[in-house]
Amino acid sequence: MKTRAVIFDLGGVVLGSPLHAIADYEQELGLPHNAVNRVVASTAPGGAWSRLERGEISMEQFYTDFEADCQAAGHTLSAREMMTRMGAATKPRPMMLKAIERLRGHGFLIAALTNNWAPESGAVDDGTQALRAFFDVFIESSVEGLRKPDPRIYELTCERLSIVPGEAVFLDDIGSNLKSAKALGMRTIKVEDPEAALAELQNWLDLSLLD
Secondary structure, three states, X not given: OOOOEEEEOOEOOOEOOHHHHHHHHHHHHOOOOOHHHHHHHHHOOOOHHHHHHOOOOOHHHHHHHHHHHHHHOOOOOOHHHHHHHHHHHOOEOHHHHHHHHHHHHXXXXXXXXXXXXXXXXXXXXXXXXXXXXXXXXXXXXXXXXXXXXXXXXXXXXXXXXXXXXXXXXXXXXXXXXXXXXXXXXXXXXXXXXXXXXXXXXXXXXXXXXXX
């Protein structure tokens, strides 16, 4: 089946990785590596992180509830400090934006599919507003009330692109998110190193995306 669309996660793909900021914070506090990720995964889908990404609770409520989720797992941290550090880490990657422009120039449909959260009341733009012009479709978990890896959010993305899953390539930095996409029939690329991921994408599409 011919590829017609490329779907990008934002944090860790188009933007710098918040996972690195979390890892640094864990190390500073003396927490086990991946402690935060294990709390997120073990409390899904009813935990504070999942509810925040579905837009069900405010950021202030998240701070309290996520700290309680962590405490129940034996970890003490400041959710506010962690989120501040994550925000500082997620700056646009010029290499990815240039590749998106090239893809659009060759007629590919481009979507963003991100697990995110609504900004705090009165907060300045988190940087995603400027990114919207790069995408034909922009899917946010906090707006849709669905989050990856729920298959329905991938199906919604394809519906808005007017494609079937087999016509899409999906790039994400989290394995469980890629697993759901692959099960629906999408080609998937795990983003650990941005340049390597784009090299894999350009080989699949037979299109130059890297200078």
